[in-house]
Amino acid sequence: MNAPPSGPTTGPAGPLAGRHIVLGVTGSIAAYKAVEVASRLVQGGAIVDVAMTRAATEFIAPLSFRSLTAREPYTDMFRPNGEFGEAHVELARRADLMLIAPASASMLARLAHGLADDFVSLTALATVAPVLVAPAMDAQMWEHAATQANRAMLEQRGVEFAGPASGRLASGRMGAGRLVEPTAIVDHVKARLGRERGDLAGRTVVVTAGGNREAIDPVRFIGNHSSGKQGYAVAEAARDRGAKVILISTAPLPAPVGVRVIPVSSHRELFAAVRETVLDADVLIMAAAVADYRPAQPFERKIKRGEAGDLTIELHQNEDIIASVSSPRLIKVAFAAETDDLLDNAARKLKAKGAQLMVANDVTAPDAGFAVDTNRVTILDDRGGADELPLLSKYDVGVRVLDRVAELLREAR
């Protein structure tokens, strides 16, 4: 009998697990998207209490939230679910973060001026937890001087804004005012929670991702199969633990929320960006599949078929980036994608590159390596240790690598 295909093992508790989020929902046509936000927060393991303005209840039924969160939404200031006398104070005290999504123009005004005449603004005024708002309104309302003044006032007070995004609005016009997508809102929540309490808060982590393109002529290049997914997943995991993350990427993937992306293409550009950013970094994670060779002399014009008959391209060797950057405090993590003698090759490279950790993966395995969302790696360290991990999502591989990094950072203190 065939064994069932094995999926990735469940990862360690994620960044939302056990965190108490108060989700404030206000009156906007985008209120229905708050249902997906609540659902994603709950799936991530958060405890979600929903507070709604009366206008929000016109757009979406409290029952939707009750069903998803298994908790009674707070909708009426004068009848707060009967749990306790000062419901808003209790709710505000319990919150690890208050998220208001969608936040209408009127809600931004109430928050800016400290009004407390509905359950959402009342809780926001009573909480000391970080407040994150995701505005949604028509572009004219968002651009109005009053709204912009309210935004500036709130930002100055430490309220963080997720969006609004630009695009097609409910009015049919194009402009800024769209609620950012639920997945992005949840990423903002993770990033903000990470900065509050994450074990990498205050650290700078540089991550490289993707494969280089080395120009042969203006239209052709030498490249490799790296998708950049593992590097992006490490960057997101580092962000969720509070790090300031700089992602140097060759990959055409969307920039992760809260991560500074420096787009590069060739080895030369990658090297320059790494050299510059590691000066202030605590950690360098080289997940990029770096080109070892480049055409010695790229052609200035497109090579024409038949012009040269058979073609020989001379290649020059590129410098080893990770081996050539160092600083006393920099922790270096290398990746080794191998097709044979995985652990021997990885251990040899760990030494040669002066890295503290080496993440080795066999790219011939079908569920690991390029393009897929899972990976099966062994983490080697410079003391001879080898930790063989089960099949994990690339994000969870990032988490396990960062567990080791956090340990090294603690030891170095």
Ligand code: CTP
């Ligand atoms: N690396 C680097 N600079 C290079 C080549 C690789 O910084 N010029 C980094 C990669 O980002 C990775 C690690 O070194 O973290 C190992 O990369 P890999 O390509 O496996 O190693 P190489 O040194 O290129 O060895 P080989 O090609 O012989 O396997």
